[in-house]
Amino acid sequence: MNRIQHLFDEPSEHSSAGEFFVVAGEFGRVFVTREVAEALRATFRRLIVPTWLEFRDQVGSLVRVRSRHVMVIVESTPETRAADRRHDEARSAEENSNRRPWDTD
Numbered sequence: 001m002n003r004i005q006h007l008f009d010e011p012s013e014h015s016s017a018g019e020f021f022v023v024a025g026e027f028g029r030v031f032v033t034r035e036v037a038e039a040l041r042a043t044f045r046r047l048i049v050p051t052w053l054e055f056r057d058q059v060g061s062l063v064r065v066r067s068r069h070v071m072v073i074v075e076s077t078p079e080t081r082a083a084d085r086r087h088d089e090a091r092s093a094e095e096n097s098n099r100r101p102w103d104t105d
Contacts, residue, residue, distance in 0.1 A: 018078065020058055025071040031058040037073050044070075 021037035023030045032040075036055050043049060044067070054064045 017076075017081075020076055022072075022074045022076055023070060024074070025065070026069040027065050030063050031076075032056075033058055037075075040070070040073060043067070 019034065020031045021034060023032055023037070023040065032055065036057075040053065040055065043053065049067050051067060052064060053067050053070065054062065057063050
């Protein structure tokens with residue numbers, strides 16, 4: 001037990017997700033840093049956009065996608081995510097207030 005006790009004594013590494021950007025499209029979604037998102041946006045502003053985009057995601061993995069498959073680049077901050085949650089809760093409460101007691105789920 002003494003050999004593994006240090007594993008239980010270490011503090012958890014659950015940190016806030018912080019600020020990131022979501023690059024999404026037909027390929028799914030990838031989380032990237034602000035710098036990568038800005039570089040991608042600059043690429044899309046060019047007269048000739050390359051067929052393939054290659055970039056690193058937030059944790060350092062190499063991502064290679066066709067530029068035509070990128071549909072959206074969205075900023076995500078703790079504040080905007082909190083506002084989204086509040087909006088979802090308010091919308092849900094509004095929907096539930098309109099339900100009749102005999103309505104089923």
